[in-house]
Amino acid sequence: MKVALVLCVVLLGCSAIPKQERRFPDDFLFGTATASYQIEGGWNADDKGESIWDYMTHNHPHVIKDSSNGDIAADSYNNYKRDVEMMRELGLDAYRFSVAWSRILPDGFSNRVSEAGVAFYNKYIDEMLKYGITPMVTLYHWDLPQKLQDLGGFANPLFPEWFEEYARVVYESFGDRVKHWITFNEPREICYEGYGAATKAPILNATGIGNYLCAKYLVLAHARAYHLYNNQYKASQGGECGITISVNWFESLTDSEEDEFAAEIRRQAEWGQYAEPIFSAQGGFPKEFAERVAQKSAEQGYPWSRMPDFTEEEKQYVRGASDFFGVNHYTAYLISATEHISQYVVPSLMDDAGVGSYVPEEWPQSASSWLTQGPNSILKVLTHLKEKYNDPKFYITENGWSSPPSSGLLDDDRIRYYRAALENCLDAIDAGVRLQGYMAWSLMDNFEWMEGLTERFGLYQVDFEDPARPRTPRKSAFVYKQIIKTRVIDHSYEPDTMTMTIDDGR
C-alpha cells in the first residue's frame, strides 16, 4: 500500500492523493478584506477632512473610467450593521478593513481628533466583536489627507513623523480591542502608481524620482509606526504590527541565466524595494536594482542616484521592524531579458528595470486587464519569500478575482480562482510556510479606484443604482462559507440554495 502510494505520487504528481482530506488548521484565520475609500462613502460626513481621492475625483472626474467616485460607494458608513451581518453569514473568523486618516484627523495632524470619526470605527469594531469576528486594521489604504499632500505627501522627509502621530491616535483609540495592525497597504501602488506612473491619486508625474523618494519615506514611516506600537502599546495591548506588500509573481520566461536575472531584477523593482529593507538580514534597498538605478542616473546626468540611500542608522532602525509579512497576491507574469520589452518613459522604474514581461494567452483572464490566473502563483510567492526572508509569519491579506458588472450572481470563474488559491495555501502550509490566515478580496463590490464601478470583486454583489446599496451573495459566497465551516476545499460542492442564513454555534 505504502509503495503504491509513493509510486502514484512519483508518477502522477500527487493527483491521485485525495486532496479533499487536507484541512486548514482550526486557528487559521479566514476573512475578507475591504478599504475605507472603496466602501464607506460619507466622504464629508460630520467633520471628515478631504482625502487625495476626494480631491482627485471631484476636481478631475474624467481620470476615473466611468467618472464615478467614492462619495457614497457601498455606503458602509450607514450600512455597517449589514456588513457585519454578511461577515456572520459567511462565518468569518476575521475582517480586514482600513481607517480613513482624514476621518480621524480632519487636518491630517493630531491637533484635532474627530469624535464622530472615532465613534464610527468604534461602532464598526464593537459590532464585529459582538459576534466573535477578529478585526484586522490597516492604518493606510491610499486615502491621504489632501492637506498633507499639499505639503508633498510621501515625498516630504517629515512624512514618517506625521504617520507616527496618526498611528498613535489610532492605537490609543482602538488598540484595546484591535490586535492585528497593518501600517500600509501596498507600498508599490502608493509610490509607483501615485508618484511615478500617475495611475493612482495623487497622479503626480514625478516618474523615476518621486516614486523612489516615496519608497524611502514610506518604509521609514512604517518603521516608526511599528516601533511606536512595539515600545509603547504592545505590552499592554498585546497585539502585532506588520505591513502588507503586493507580491505578484514574476518568473523567468526561460531557464537561461539572463532571464533568471531579469526576473529577479523585476521582483526587486516591484516589491523588493519595500520587502528588502524590512525583512532581509542586511537591510536597505535591493542591491542589484539599486545599482541599476544608480548607473542609469549617472548616465542620464544626475549627480546622485534617483533612488536615495538609507543611512546605516536608518537601515538598522527598519530591519526586522515587522511582526508578520502581509501578502496581497493577484497575478503573475513571465519575465525576459530580451523579449517583450516595451518603449518605457525615461527616467522611470520600468526603464530602470529594463526587462520584458509576458502573459501566456492560456492563463484565464479576469475583467481586469492586469489580472490573470497564473499556475500556482501563490505557492511560488510564499515559498520564495519564506526562503528569501528567513521564514517570516505570513497572512494573505488580499486575493481575489474581478468580473464585469453585468456578470450577475453565478460566478464560477471566481470560485475556480479561489479554490486554486486556497489549494496553494494548503500546499504552502505543507511546505512549512508559516501562513496564519487568508483574506479574500473582497467582502462586497466596491469602488475599484481608476476603474470606478466597472470591475467587481465582491463575494456579495452591491446594487449601486439603489440608494440603499443592497448586498446580495454571489455563488462564491456560499462556496467560501462552506470552506470556512468545514476547513476543507470540496471541489464538487454546489450550494443547493442562493438564500443566506446565519449559522448558529460558530
Ligand code: GBH
Ligand atoms: C489591490 O491592488 C488593492 O489593495 C485593492 O484596493 C484593490 O481593490 C484590489 O487590489 C483589486 O484591484 O491597470 O496596468 O495600471 C492590487 C494591485 C496593481 C491592481 C496595479 C491594479 C493597475 C495596473 N493593483 N493595478 S494597470
